Amino acid sequence: MPTLAANPKPNFLPPTDQPNHGLDLPPHMQRKPSHDPNPNPTPATNSNFDASPEAVLPATPPPSLLYLSFNQDHSCFAAGTDHGFWIYNCDPFREIFRRDFDHRGGGIGVVEMLYRCFILALVGGGPNPQYPPNKVMIWDDNQNRCIGEVSFSSEVRSVRLRRDRIVVVLEHKIFVYNFADLKLLHQIETIANPKGLCAVSQGAGSLVLVCPGLQKGQVRIEHYASKRTKFNLAHDSRIACFALSQDGQLLATASTKGTLVRVYNTVDGSLLQEVRRGSR
Structure with a gap:
């Protein structure tokens, strides 16, 4: 059952037409010490540390990458690790924030940003998950806590x-x-979808959602404004990946065979373009 501790509707940053200016996150999304004893940012270096040859630093293994995803306008991407999550700016490329949950294991198997605001969706993952893998946690980094959660009977594969x-x-x-x-x-019922394949439109209009259908090679297209559902048999083999345009009008698909990329009109399901591997 879903629970909600606070209204998760965030305050969004104003849009910009100049992505090369870096688009810094708000101050609370920048790296800083936390007053919450639960999630601990990486501590600062101790300037009084004894640098003598006798002093030996404990070996710290590098974090393992569990998940990677872009935000909705591709200006940032988030990385889930076995100790927490990191957020990077794309242009110019730099790390702009990280949060480590190392004292309890802290594995994050899914991390999804909401544009450039302080709201994220988190799912535990790895050998020592921070949260149960069957729960989606709505994380408010402005408050340094989860403000809502949704539980399921099986593991969460992805979140959009x-x-x-x-x-x-x-x-x-x-x-x-x-x-x-x-x-x-x-x-929505789907065929087995271990990769969590799903795409949603991000334009100002109504939601368009694409997911695997109920048979091999089939995609399902949901147009919520017109309450229409369309099934397209896109490939003979299983669907390996697909991508939806921001306005939800175009869909590109590829199968596990890997020889063709097909582009469809999502409104009528017509095939617009076919690109074959190795062709010029």
Whole structure:
């Protein structure tokens, strides 16, 4: 059952037409000490440390990467590790924030940003997960705590965020929630989907959602504004990946065979373009 500790609707940063200026996050998303004893940012170096040859630093293994995803406008990407999560700016490339949960293991198997604001969706992962792998935690970094959660009977494979929706992908099912109150709006059955394949439009218009269908090589397209569902048999082999345009009008698909990329019109399902591997 979903629970909500506070309204998760965030205050968004104003858009910009100049992504090369770095688009810094708000101050609370920049690296800083935390007053919360639970999630601990990386501590600063002790200037009084004894640098004599006898002093030996304990060996700290590098973090293992568990997950990687871009935000909705591709200006940032987030990395989930076995100790927490890091956020990077793309242009110019630099680390702009990290949060480590090392005292309890802290593995984050899924981390999804909501544009450049302080709201993220987290799912535990790795050998020592920070949260149960069957829960989606809505993390508010302004408050340094989770403000909502949604639990399921099986592991969460992926999460997709919009300003108005949260989409949670399990291996055989997809759930669509309203962001403001975590009210369940829609459930979708899919073929086995261990990769958590799902794409949602990010334009100002209504939601378009794409996911695997109920048979091999099939994609399902949901147009929520017109309440229309379309099934496309995109490939003979299983779907390996797909990508949706920001406005939800175009869909590119590829199969496990890996020889073709096909581009479809999502409104009528027509094939617009086919690109074959090795062709010029």
